[in-house]
Amino acid sequence: MQFCHVISNIHAFFVKGGNPGYTEGKLKHVFTKVQQLAPCILLLRNIEVLCRDKDGTEDSRAISAFINEVERLFQETSTLPVLLVATCNSKNESTSAVPPALARVFLHVVYMQSPNKLQRTAILQWLLRKCNVTVGADLSHVADQTSGFLYADLAVLVFHTVRYRFKHLKESCHDEQNCVDVTLRKADFEEALDTMHAAYSEAIDAPKIPKVSWDDVGGLSDVKKEIMRTIMLPLQHPELLAAGLQRSGILLYGPPGTGKTLLAKAVATEFNLNFLSVKGPELLNMYVGQSEENVREVFNKARAASPCVIFFDELDSLAPNRGKSGDSGGVMDRVVSQLLSEIDGLQKSSQLFVIGATNRSDLIDRALLRPGRFDKLLYVGVPEDKESQLSIMVALTRRFHLKSDVDLKGVVSLLPDKLTGADLYSLCSHAWLIAVRTQIHAFKHGGNSVPSPVEVGMVDFREAINSLPSVKKEDYAHIQQIRDKL
Structure with missing residues (x-):
């Protein structure tokens, strides 16, 4: 089918008004224009804005008006086709911001996941071809460093890389006519990655690869070997997991100051994994259900940045023994239950690892220490010799x-x-x-x-x-x- 027109700049914020009457009027205007331009494509961005009013509750009048306009449009343009495409921001595939009544209007729903390594490599190749530059670096290695990056992030990465390349050329070449070598090198990509991590990672608490090596961790040779055996096997032989081998989480326990957090960061660096550090009190919230949602969001971030290490520091504060926390609403019991559910779901992936650290392992709920969860307990003690x-x-x-x-x-x-x-x-x-x-x-x-x-x-x-x-x-x-x- 050959379309004559494309309308791609209709944003739901443009349609949504301060009162239902304004929203209905804007919807009629948009669909009347589409009817005049048929055959065409209508792209409506951020459609979830139409579904909620200023208080965050479902706006049934706006949803009803949208459905009526769609039905009228397809009745009056039966001979001149119109393709309706809508976009929506959603945290994951299972929780959609669009109510079922509005979702039924669309025949197909496509969930856009974070690209994997092969997809990120292909996107980088396409973006670099558009820039008309040659590449002197291994793009698969760059893709390893960009776990969790979306298309827009990769586009910004390419922009920074090209900018740094021309900056270095200008500094090293006095004769501008001879500065024709615009080959992007490994150092240019690394500088651009450092810039992006500094700009984004700290601000949004996104997973990132720390810069802590085994050389920064003195002693603890036995603990190092056990951690490497536990994590290296799923990375090097993922087919074993498909055959039924279950991975286990690692719990580091011992006196304070023995290097438990440092060990977890060194693991992420040595295996080139993203690192998401979680403090227990950061996940707790006064509103009902929000603490459990924060736990789910942590694991969603980790899945998007896979391969990733989720590190729960001071795990005893996040997962105490159920029934003994003493809070009237039972918040901690629900948080522990949500944590157990999420850890059980990690068995589907060989690219996510959970490491916990605590000084008081006796306070942790015993369900977390059963096989399949934190069943590998490693004591990180005081150096004895x-x-x-x-x-x-x-x-x-x-x-x-x-x-x-x-x-x-x-x-x-x-x-x-x-x-x-x-x-x-x-x-x-x-x-x-x-x-x-x-x-x-x-x-x-x-x-x-x-x-x-x-x-x-x-x-x-x-x-x-x-x-x-x-x-x-x-x-x-x-x-x-x-x-x-x-």
């Missing part, structure tokens, strides 16, 4: 500029036992601050200029050890009892 402490010290100081007299083994030999990773981090941070104060003091008293970067010496570490905090013995003993029970 000097070798583990030395490994953590090496990881913490690998970006430091140490003086020649610094011997990390000597520093570790001066440390007490039962120090957590947070304690050792405090030690290194305090030593660096002491070095900064010392050099600034020397500069004020007629010394040379303050060197950059700051160098940390053995004297600084010795002074920092004197004010070193530690986990209380009774707290450590309580966590050990919980570990024995689990």
Whole structure:
């Protein structure tokens, strides 16, 4: 069928008015114009705006007026075809913002999902061909870095990439006539991705790939191996999941400051996965049903950004034992039930992983710890020997500029036992601050200029050890009892 006209700029906000009479009048005007232009295509954008009034309740009068105009249009233009296309913003396929009475007008409903890796690669190729530039980078690798990106996001990414390419050419080439190499390189894409993540990820709390490597995590070698075995298998052999192998969630528990959150971020970085961190109190809301909706939204975000790691920090605050929370409305019980339902639904995908962290695993609802959910419990404890402490010290100081007299083994030999990773981090941070104060003091008293970067010496570490905090013995003993029970 050959259409003569296309009307593609009819927005529901243009039709919707402050009162039902205005909306009815605008609908009659639009459909009268369509009847005069038939055969044509009518594209009505954001049709869900017509369905609600200012208070957010269903506007039955506007819906009825729209249905009547559609019926009249197709009765009067039976020989001249009109194709009606509408768009609607919906969080997922199962929850539509369009009421059933209005949805029945349309013969076909197409849910536009987030593109997968192959689709993102094809979209990038098409967008780059439109820009008439050559590509010197692996687009499949770029597609790996853009999990959760939609078409509009990929278009912005291409724009930033081309902009950075011309910016670099202008800076490096003095003769503009010879600056003809517009090949997009890997560094251009990485710079554009950094720009987009900085602009979007923090603002909308979207999943993103953290920059924490295994080198930043000292010690915990046994826990690292177990995590890698659990996550690497579904990624490398997804066919095993189709054969019936069920993936399990991972619960990291232990004293505070032992590196549970750092481990989860390192997992996402090493396996090139998006990372969505969730704090329990962020999901709770005073309105009935909104807390459960927030839990569903977290998993919807993760599915859109697959492959992704969902990290629940302080899981005991989000999923306490049901029946013991004490809230009058039973909010926490419903949140736990919703969380159980969503985790069970993850078995359909081999690209989503759930990691939880807690200091009080005894407070978590026991249903979460059954097989198929958080059934892999990994204890992240205090380093028990000097070798583990030395490994953590090496990881913490690998970006430091140490003086020649610094011997990390000597520093570790001066440390007490039962120090957590947070304690050792405090030690290194305090030593660096002491070095900064010392050099600034020397500069004020007629010394040379303050060197950059700051160098940390053995004297600084010795002074920092004197004010070193530690986990209380009774707290450590309580966590050990919980570990024995689990």
